[in-house]
Amino acid sequence: MSQSPMSQSPMNDLELLINRYIDGQATIEEMDRLNELLRADVKARQVFAAHLNLDTALAEIAAGLPGEKAAVEDIVSLNRNAIYSNAVAFSATAAALVFAVSLGVWWWSSNGQPHGQVTQAVPSTDHLTVPQESFAAVLIDEAGAVFSQGMGPQGARFEAGDYDLLSGIVHLRFASGAELVLNAPARFTVKDAMHAIVEYGKMRAIVPPSAKGFRISTPSAEYIDLGTEFGLDVNRNDGTSDLFVFDGQVNVADKATSEVFEEVLEGASTRYVAGVAKTAPDFDPRNFTTPNEIGLIRWKENARKLLQSPGLIAFFPFHGTADKSELANQVEAKEDVAMHIPNGRIEGARWTSGRWPGKDSLLFDGDGEFVQIDFPAEYNELTIAAWIKIDRLDYEMNSILNSDHADDGDVHFQITRQGLPRGGLQGAGTNDTFIGDSLPLGNWVHVAMVISVPDRMRWVYANGNLVRQGSLQNGMKITPGSCRLGNWLPVVGHPKFNRAFHGRIDELAIWDRALLGSELKELAQEGRTSLR
């Protein structure tokens, strides 16, 4: 088997665009994105060339003969057609420019956000390769962020300029290392890596020693940080600026003369209005969002969105309920209640913290722990996706979700001792044509198994990247039946009887269709702990 890097995802954004181009389906915006991607990256051009090479060959085989004769005959028409297309493409480009999102188009999420008033999408970290010197700050994380048109970042980049955050939360890191978590509504100006002006808005600033001297100017005063963490609330109506120092020291100074009014130390607060000190508000650090909280807020939004996902038949968000032994499935039963996947039953696994503070997960620590989940229906296609954090891989096979025993139609989604995830349909044979990288220990990772009986294929993805691919030799219905999450009820006498998973599981979603790599990539990006 050839070992391939995880980056060889089967259907990432680039490949989806290439495919849509080849199929003549690409929209003008998609062509712009494709051109950008190809222009920027030689590897992308190699992928494109490989695709076009394949398509040329397939078209040739399908045509039954090389097409030179037809080609020559039609070259005049082709020229005419191409010129016409170019005219269309040109006016489209002009239209796209009017919408003012010309740079960084390819950072926008794959779900094709309109370019009007733009929800800040999730730039995937492997695209953050623009030169560092070209911008003052970069987007680290966000939840529901919407900027007003023309006053948002370029992809993940905050260059010097004015910004207007209409709703949501953003987490910025300045080139100096200073970090700001801003809550909407907020209007601010990025001056440079060491200076921001805030007209109004609420923010938490975290300033490491490298950014000592980082300044925030408000209508009322100037705040000079001496290596610390603080909250700043600038009133939209009158510019009243409330400072809360959580750690270290912040100097409040006159905007014009830089004369220091006051040195504010940990646990203290101040209020300034137009350069004049007023009665300080009560000290309350809870009002300011922390970087960790953004992830949870984002997750709650995405969980709502996920529930609308076509073909979703079960979604276990892993929020502890009053009944600690119940794992709730949030998907409501359709017409046929008997075919609905019921709530899971927790046996031994313990509730603990999940991907973010305030998010729960289940800890599987011993050998006899599992969650009982029943699949009453049979399926042609199935996608099982979960967030897991592996502590140890103690056995030859370590179960994520396994049907009891090993009967035809059962599913086995597990991890080998080497950390390679596997997904199988019992009775359909194992014929792996691609095995990628192993899963990391001690980090949250999104794992997904996809089975398509009509396509006779199965795939396993880690963080949205394909890590295993294989074919099914036999067509049959997928009948998972009685399953264990994090364990396996073995066949009596089976040599690999113990397959207990040791680690945490935080989310489980199941669809009765085969999700695409691009969809899984999006899920992995949306649920990641942060962009870092």
Add this chain to the structure above:
Amino acid sequence: MQGVALVLWAKFEQFREDGDFRSWAMGVARYEVLAWLRDRGRDRLVLAGDVAEMIADETANDVVQLEQQRIALQSCLEKLTPKNRSLLLESYGSELKIQEVAATSGRSIAAFYQWLHRMRRLLLDCVQHEVAR
């Protein structure tokens, strides 16, 4: 802005002089023609000229490797189930519209395109594997 086909046709003489008549670049141009024939009447969008030029230049050095991949494709096609293989080639043929091919496969158009994308990835993986060994 120019399409891949125009760029490559412009370079056609160069390839022929090198005696590399059945080169990949030639194939690409041919493909563009075939695709155009298939999609006659549809306004296909084309790559930006500078991008097409970059690809044409870079792949001019990879002609041998790309040709190997085309040869390997034959054995990879044989690994598909007969049903998938004929469906795939039907979708490339000029006889039937893609909607008709999708309908015969029992899929929606969108699902059929998704299937097509997967088959291409499958074949590319296979081809790369074949060429590597």
